[in-house]
Amino acid sequence: xxxxxxxxxxxxxxxxxxxxxxxxxxxxxxxxxxxxxxxxxxxxxxxxxxxxxxxxxxxxxxxxxxxxxxxxxxxxxxxxxxxxxxxxxxxxxxxxxxxxxxxxxxxxxxxxxxxxxxxxxxxxxxxxxxxxxxxxxxxxxxxxxxxxxxxxxxxxxxxxxxxxxxxxxxxxxxxxxxxxxxxxxxxxxxxxxxxxxxxxxxxxxxxxxxxxxxxxxxxxxxxxxxxxxxxxxxxxxxxx
Ligand code: ADP
Ligand code: MG
Numbered sequence: 512x513x514x515x516x517x518x519x520x521x522x523x524x525x526x527x528x529x530x531x532x533x534x535x536x537x538x539x540x541x542x543x544x545x546x547x548x549x550x551x552x553x554x555x556x557x558x559x560x561x562x563x564x565x566x567x568x569x570x571x572x573x574x575x576x577x578x579x580x581x582x583x584x585x586x587x588x589x590x591x592x593x594x595x596x597x598x599x600x601x602x603x604x605x606x607x608x609x610x611x612x613x614x615x616x617x618x619x620x621x622x623x624x625x626x627x628x629x630x631x632x633x634x635x636x637x638x639x640x641x642x643x644x645x646x647x648x649x650x651x652x653x654x655x656x657x658x659x660x661x662x663x664x665x666x667x668x669x670x671x672x673x674x675x676x677x678x679x680x681x682x683x684x685x686x687x688x689x690x691x692x693x694x695x696x697x698x699x700x701x702x703x704x705x706x707x708x709x710x711x712x713x714x715x716x717x718x719x720x721x722x723x724x725x726x727x728x729x730x731x732x733x734x735x736x737x738x739x740x741x742x743x744x745x746x747x748x749x750x751x
Contacts, residue, residue, distance in 0.1 A: 512537045512572060512668060512699050513558065519566035520553050520723075527553050529723040530567075537667075538697045542710035542731075545720035546746060551703045554720065555670050558701065559590045572667055588616055591661030591669040595677045597653040599645040605632070605656050606641045609663045617664065624663075631659040635689050651682030655689055662693075669693065671702040707751055711735050719743045 513535035520528035527550045535541055543551050556562040557569055557576070564577040574586040599608050609628035613619040619627070632638045635655040645653055654674055661669060671690065675683040687709050694700060694713050704710055710717055710731060717734040719727045719742070727740040735751070738744045 512539075513701070514570040515558075515568065517567040518554075518557060518564060518569055520550070520557060520562060521565045527723050528557070528565075531720075531723075531725055533718070533725065535699065535701065537699050539715050540694045540698075540700045540713055541702070541716045541718060542714040543701065543703045543718045543720060544705070544707070544710060544734075544746070544750075545726075549721045550723040551720050552672050555592075555672050555701060555703055558670060559587050559592055561592075588664055589667050591664060591666035593654070593657050593661055593669070593671045593674045595673045597645070597650070597657045599653055599656055599660070601645055604642050604644060605637065605648070608645070608656060609660050612660070613663050613665075628659070628663055631662050632656075634662075634692070635659045636685065649682055650678045651685050654678065654682075654686050658686070658689055658693075668699045668701075671700065671704070673703050673705065675704070675706060705750065707735065707747075719746065721746065 515531055515533040518528050518531040531554060543554065545551050553562055557564055558571050560576050560583045567577065569576040571586060572589050574581050576586060606628055609631060610621065610624045613624045613627065614621060632641055635658060637652060637655055640648060640652060675686050678686065687706060691713050714731050716728060717731050718725055719734060721742050727734065727738060727743045734743065735747065738747060
């Protein structure tokens with residue numbers, strides 16, 4: 512589903528991604544960990560062309576993202592993304608947040624979109640917030656709406672960039688639970704996270720990025736219990 516070969520990213524003089532190779536299979540759940548500033552977000556953002564690729568190949572869902580001729584809107588319609596901040600449309604109810612893209616971009620009728628959206632709200636445990644304004648919800652509830660909104664486009668791949676980092680600790684669990692359920696249903700997911708417990712439990716593969724390079728990757732067991740790279744071990748000793 513994702514094929515990345517020798518990906519480099521420069522921001523002016525700074526060489527942020529320095530040759531990343533990575534293939535991700537359908538239904539795989541990959542957690543990306545690593546120190547702040549190591550290039551995790553940039554790596555994720557290159558997958559749906561929120562950042563341009565400086566060098567190398569990035570193929571996502573059959574779209575050659577590095578190719579200037581690729582229809583990036585079509586690519587992004589098939590890739591859901593959830594950020595640290597919730598980014599809900601503040602002037603729309605929860606339900607309307609979920610209706611907009613499917614109606615505008617998928618050509619769904621309102622009735623069809625409402626039925627689908629209600630199913631998604633049930634899935635994230637927020638059926639009772641259907642007509643609420645985003646500002647009346649807790650951060651965790653807003654983030655669950657953001658996940659539902661991304662799912663409303665029926666993406667074949669979901670990217671998460673530290674989806675729980677901005678939340679109060681007691682709100683993190685509900686969001687992780689929604690993501691865990693998605694993983695169980697077979698959604699392909701790439702998740703940048705500092706939640707090591709979650710990564711250990713849910714990931715099929717953990718990728719450790721430092722200094723713009725994949726320093727080490729493996730099963731959660733391999734990475735958390737027997738890291739081979741001293742950088743991985745040192746990072747884990749600080750966060751575990
Ligand atoms: P992480 O998500 O691992 O914390 P990022 O991918 O956000 O790291 O950033 C990696 C490096 O790239 C950092 O040094 C950051 O300052 C730099 N960077 C990220 N985005 C930009 C940008 N738009 N312009 C310039 N530098 C950037
Ligand atoms: Mg980041």
